[in-house]
Amino acid sequence: MVALLQADAKLPRAERRALGDFDTPRIERHVGVWKPGPGLCFADVLVIEEGKLAGWPPRVETFSFKSRDLSRLNGKALEAQMIEDAREALRKYGEVLDIRRDSLQPLLRQGSEVPVSRVRLIYEGGDLKPTNTNYLDAAVKKVHEKVPGVEVLIQ
């Protein structure tokens, strides 16, 4: 998945699928981020705007990868699980984050706290995803309505 993001970042902006909102995306893995409440957590991937002209604060998006067997959950349990995962992702990697990684501080100039534009919760696909797309999409739709700010994707 990280490799896919890296490939996406290299494309011209108009052709990018995941990172089209960035001018010059910089992809970092396992980034320590701090928030009051959850404290120090590590975002699987954090993407930050590296372009000089993109303004302040730099755009930041985070990605959380989940390897969870969703294939055998009944309808109500599937929805409840995905909503819980999305809320956790938002709580840990969304809203306003204090980015702890030293090498990113030059991009943060006025302080390490930045708002997160979008959190993406990526579930592993294959045999772990629900086999029926109707049930999967019905659950994803509810997550998007219940937890705005988190986008759910299946790998």
Next chain:
Amino acid sequence: MKVLEFYGLKEEDHLWLTFKGAFGSQAALESELEPFLQALEEHADGWMPDVAEGKRQRKYARAAIWKALKEGHDGDSTALGLYRTEWPALDMSLWLWLPPRHPELDIIIKVKPLSFFTEAERCHHFVEMVRAWASRYPVSHAAAHSADDAELAGSPRFGRDMQTSIRDGFDKIYEVCWLNVFGPKLVETVGRERMLSTPAWRVEELPNGCVLLVTWPTAADFASDEARLAQARAHVHLRPDLDFDTVLRTLLERSATLAPVEPRFHPDMAPLLSRVVDRTASHARQRRIAEFNAWQPPEPEEWLPADAALPSDVNDPERAREHYDTLAEHLVALLHTDVPSVFEATPESLTDADFYFWREEFPTSRLREAIDAHAVPAIGAYLGEVLVRNLGGKWIPRQKLEEAQVLVGHRVWLPFVRARHYMRSRQSLLDYSLTQLYRVAERHRG
């Protein structure tokens, strides 16, 4: 009171219903939902839920439902699960959007197996239930159909990406299901007169302007030629821009994809392939059986004639054998929770391990370095041990693991080489299965 787990049973086709309807916010929730429950109780013919779940599970009763909805309350929504303790299996959910949002009820029903809906009378009841709901809770679109066929049809995205499909929903008649309720907007896009003149088993205008359309009397035989013909006629009538022959051909192709195929697997591989097939999603299962019927595993090449065996080049063969034993123990340590039979070290243990690695997509889901450094030696050693214990094999230790051999009859086998081939990809797990190497070694035991 033990619920029959919908996904605990073998996955097979089932009847699927999706229904989203608006309800009023003025009256108490109980009175708003009363017609929903009444129609369910009157028409759920043989598949009536007997368990209601909010956070806890309770025996189905009005009081249990109100409690469950209270337990499931989460800001602007609440959810209720309805299940059965006996066959046929039911997975039903009622999700309610509550004020300040526009109140809406979102029902999903799954009843397994689909063959339960072979009788016209039972299907008629199902239609009457949906008719009662749609008359009371206006919908934009509702549908019931074979879940597998809906999946093959590309529902609910119909070629759109997930985000677009979620945003726009069923905004035109992409597909006609066995049972359909079209809301006023869809009726308008087709034209009310045209929609009401659709050739179908039942077309009825509901008092609130929705149109109920049922293509065929029974749900279970959706794949029959006659039912497909009815489905294609209705679809093309509602979508005059579509070509009848193309629509019908597509439907018949889907029927062919779902038609049962008799398994005729390679005998060595049958125990493993049967399990792979059982694990395959039901809409893809028959196609997979056909592929496996045509597939022959390559003959194992990880062996030498006994007289070409490499002689042992280690100083202390006993210590080398202990090392193989320790490596094999690593596999037991890795697998024993998921595959308890690894303790037995029998040919069946190998098949269980094959299935586990396949199910886990082990070669691609784990770090390659860890696979090469730890899994491959452990699997090779374990395979060698099973040959030793069950076929009277004898280790011929070598300094390099890849050269270590197990003598069985007139052949020496190279289990570590096999393990390396095996762990290359998910397909390699089948092409270079442990199961098959064992079976061939058994036949050449002499």
